[in-house]
Amino acid sequence: xxxxxxxxxxxxxKKPAEVMKFIKDYEIEFVDLRFLDFIGMWQHFTIPxxxxxxxxxxxxxxxxxxxxxxxQAINTSDMLxxxxxxxxxxxxxxxxxxxxxxxxxxxxxxxxxxTRDPRNIARKAISFMQGTKVADTxxxxxxxxxxxxxxxxxxxxxRAGYYxxxxxxxxxxxxxxxxxxxxxxxxxxxxxFPTPPSDSMHDIRSEMVSVLLSLGISVEAHHxxxxxxxxxxxxxxxxxxxxxxxxxxxxKYVVKNVAREHGKTATFMPKPVFDDNGSGMHIHQSLWKxxxxxxxxxxxxxxxxxxxxxxxxxxxxxxxxxxxxxxxxNSYRRLVPGFEAPVNLAYSARNRSAAVRIPMYSPSPKAKRxxxxxxxxxxxxxxxxxxxxxxxxxxxxNKIKPGDPLDKDIYALGPEExxxxxxxxxxxxxxxxxxxxxxEFLLKGDVFTEDVIxxxxxxxxxxxxxxxxxxxxxxxxxxxxxV
Numbered sequence: 001x002x003x004x005x006x007x008x009x010x011x012x013x014k015k016p017a018e019v020m021k022f023i024k025d026y027e028i029e030f031v032d033l034r035f036l037d038f039i040g041m042w043q044h045f046t047i048p049x050x051x052x053x054x055x056x057x058x059x060x061x062x063x064x065x066x067x068x069x070x071x072q073a074i075n076t077s078d079m080l081x082x083x084x085x086x087x088x089x090x091x092x093x094x095x096x097x098x099x100x101x102x103x104x105x106x107x108x109x110x111x112x113x114x115t116r117d118p119r120n121i122a123r124k125a126i127s128f129m130q131g132t133k134v135a136d137t138x139x140x141x142x143x144x145x146x147x148x149x150x151x152x153x154x155x156x157x158x159r160a161g162y163y164x165x166x167x168x169x170x171x172x173x174x175x176x177x178x179x180x181x182x183x184x185x186x187x188x189x190x191x192x193f194p195t196p197p198s199d200s201m202h203d204i205r206s207e208m209v210s211v212l213l214s215l216g217i218s219v220e221a222h223h224x225x226x227x228x229x230x231x232x233x234x235x236x237x238x239x240x241x242x243x244x245x246x247x248x249x250x251x252k253y254v255v256k257n258v259a260r261e262h263g264k265t266a267t268f269m270p271k272p273v274f275d276d277n278g279s280g281m282h283i284h285q286s287l288w289k290x291x292x293x294x295x296x297x298x299x300x301x302x303x304x305x306x307x308x309x310x311x312x313x314x315x316x317x318x319x320x321x322x323x324x325x326x327x328x329x330n331s332y333r334r335l336v337p338g339f340e341a342p343v344n345l346a347y348s349a350r351n352r353s354a355a356v357r358i359p360m361y362s363p364s365p366k367a368k369r370x371x372x373x374x375x376x377x378x379x380x381x382x383x384x385x386x387x388x389x390x391x392x393x394x395x396x397x398n399k400i401k402p403g404d405p406l407d408k409d410i411y412a413l414g415p416e417e418x419x420x421x422x423x424x425x426x427x428x429x430x431x432x433x434x435x436x437x438x439x440e441f442l443l444k445g446d447v448f449t450e451d452v453i454x455x456x457x458x459x460x461x462x463x464x465x466x467x468x469x470x471x472x473x474x475x476x477x478x479x480x481x482x483v
Contacts, residue, residue, distance in 0.1 A: 012088045012216060016057040019085050023049045023099060032091060032100040033061070033081055034249075036118045038070030039459065040327070040380030042249050046098070057083055062108060070459050071116055079114065080106040087246055089215045093257045102246050115449050118382035122242050125386035128445030134306075134396055135287035135294055139369075140385050141238030144251060144377040145279035146268045148201050148230035148259050162474060165272055167229035169200045186228040188276045199224045205232055208258045212236070215254070217247050227276040230264075238284060238369075241385050248381040270326075270376040271333035278334030280341060281325075281377040284359070285388065286369040296365030300405055301349035301358040303368065311347050311356050311370055312402040313395020314388060315422075317441055318345050318355060318374065319434035321391055322425050323456065325375035325384045329428045329468045334376060342373045345422045346406040354406055355424070374424050387442060394441040429465050432457050 013022040022028070031052055034044045045063065059080075066077035087102035105117040113120040130136055147167075154163040168178070174185045184197045196202050205222040212219050218237035225231035234255070236247055252268060259266035271278035287294045287310070297304025303311075314321070326335060335341050347356035347370075357371045375384055394400070406421070413421075425431040436457055442448035 012090075014086045014088075016054060016085050019057075019088055019099075019101075020052060020054075022088065023052060026090070027097055028090075028099045029096040030094070030098045032094070032098050033083060033103050034100055035081060035103045035105060036249065036380065036382065037068045038116050038118065038455065040118070040378075040383075041069075042253065043068065044100075049099070057085060060103075060106065065105075065114075070455055071114075078108050080108045080111075082106050089250070092211050092214060092254070093261075102249070116452055116455060118380050119242070119245065121447060121452065122245050122382040122386045124445060124447040125389050126241055128447050129287075129389060129393060131445065132393060132397070134393065135289045137288040138241045138385075138389050139238045139284075139286050139288065140241050140244040141236065141284035141369075142244065142248060142375075142377075142381065143233060143235050143280075143282045143284075144248070144268065145225050145231060145233045145281065146255060146266050146377060147227070147272055147279065148204060148232055148264050148266050149272075150264055152265055152267070156471065161471060165229070170229040170273075186224075188228055189226055191224050191228055191231055192226045193223055201230050201232055204258065204262055204264070205234060208255055209234060211254045211258060212251065215250055217250060225277070225279070227273060227278075229273055229276075231277070231279065238286075241389065242382075245382040245385060252377075268377040270328075270331050270378055272330075278341065279377055280334065280373065281375045281379065282357075283325075283372045283375055283385070283388065284369045285372070285385075285392070287392075293365050293368055295370065296368035301360065302363070303358060303370075306396055307368070307370065308402060309395040309399050310392035311395065312400030313391040313393065313398075313441075314356055314370075314372060315345050315347065315402050316395065316400055317387075317391040317438060319422075319425055319431065320438040320442075321384070321387045322374065322431040323428075323435035323460070324387045325372075325379050326424070326431060327380065327428070327460070328378045329464055331376050331378060332425070332427045332431075335374065335424050335426075343423050344406075344418065345424065347402050348405045348407050351407055351409070353409060356402075386447060390442050390444065390447060394444075428460060432460050432465065 013019040028049045030046050031049055032044050032046045034042055037043055060082040063079055063081055064077050065072035065079035081103045083101040083103045089100050091098040091100045104119055105114040107114055129138060149165050149167050151166040169186055171185045171187050186198055201224060209219045209222050220235045220237050222234040225233045236251060239247060255266045295304055295307035296302060299305060299308055335343050337343055342353055342355040345355045348354035349358045350360050351357060355374050357373055359369060359371055425434055439453050
């Protein structure tokens with residue numbers, strides 16, 4: 001495959017004519033069409049490569065939108081999938097030579113972009129930002145953490161419910177008869193940066209990185225994370241927001257499929273292991289205009305006034321943002337004190353216990369950015385990035401001040417000091433309530449619509465919050481069976 005002369009990465013096609021030539025030149029057999037459902041899972045269907053012609057890009061293909069979570073009613077189910085030729089990549093896992101294309105969704109009657117398509121919401125957020133003349137580019141760099149496990153089992157019935165996970169690296173297997181057990185099990189909270197053999201996942205992560213690089217996705221580093229049981233992190237290089245939304249879906253796809261090829265399973269569920277650190281997704285972000293960074297200045301931690309107002313917007317709307325950035329009930333098993341998750345809504349330079357941190361690695365203005373630390377990798381990237389961008393732009397528009405920085409160890413503060421610091425929601429129900437009460441900033445420019453907000457709240461309430469509320473959990477038997 002040809003490579004880009006500057007980056008050395010694959011030169012995938014960008015225009016319809018280039019796609020058709022690429023299909024012929026590289027003997028592509030199938031084209032896989034991918035899009036994101038409302039909740040955040042990649043969906044796809046596949047067509048023979050010979051079906052791809054000029055009209056394919058102009059007219060798209062029809063599909064049943066009523067079968068997609070959170071989308072159309074059955075009486076208005078017809079939808080159009082419109083391939084974006086700039087997103088083409090050869091799938092590294094399909095047996096037949098397959099070209100994957102990320103798609104946008106349109107209404108087949110009006111030909112308007114579908115309001116509940118997460119990628120369309122992200123496109124509108126960028127368009128709104130550019131319309132404000134504040135910035136022309138929003139860079140995002142999420143740091144996704146995940147667990148690589150050897151076994152997972154779970155079930156729920158009217159009379160039983162359980163889950164069971166296992167990892168050969170887990171400290172609970174220190175006494176297991178593994179014939180032989182070679183030791184080197186990572187203790188709770190001691191998984192950060194040990195070398196092999198304690199870090200037993202190094203080669204698997206390296207393979208994941210190699211696959212990502214082959215797809216043209218730049219990676220800066222990979223390492224074991226804090227928890228036992230194969231917790232990992234791979235850091236992609238920052239990219240423009242919509243591109244990063246695409247990259248995030250490829251990231252999850254690659255991680256899960258490489259793990260599966262090794263007979264393992266990867267999960268982005270934030271808190272699969274009790275009494276150890278959960279998986280977060282710290283998000284670095286910055287605004288640029290005409291090729292110049294806008295977050296660099298002479299204020300606190302080298303930030304500009306614009307950046308400080310952006311932080312003010314993030315902190316003001318953080319509880320509502322959590323409905324998107326921490327979107328599942330399990331998210332709030334992670335957002336508790338004592339496990340490096342920032343539950344208090346404050347900002348600081350270097351202090352990783354703050355919800356917003358200003359990294360201080362480099363004095364270069366181009367490196368100046370903020371890092372939001374409360375999100376987790378279960379989220380829909382397009383929606384989370386869009387919500388944060390809209391909150392930051394609201395802060396800039398209204399010159400919202402973030403207050404004084406908190407440079408102390410937040411976890412060591414006493415109750416009196418903590419009482420003055422707002423916190424993230426304690427549950428998905430609280431986050432959804434916060435979104436219900438605070439979403440005007442998301443409606444600007446018709447980026448998020450009232451329908452999108454209402455559908456998100458209704459879906460989360462009916463399909464996740466209420467079902468969890470109705471079911472007993474195993475630990476309740478430990479606590480209450482003998483009442």
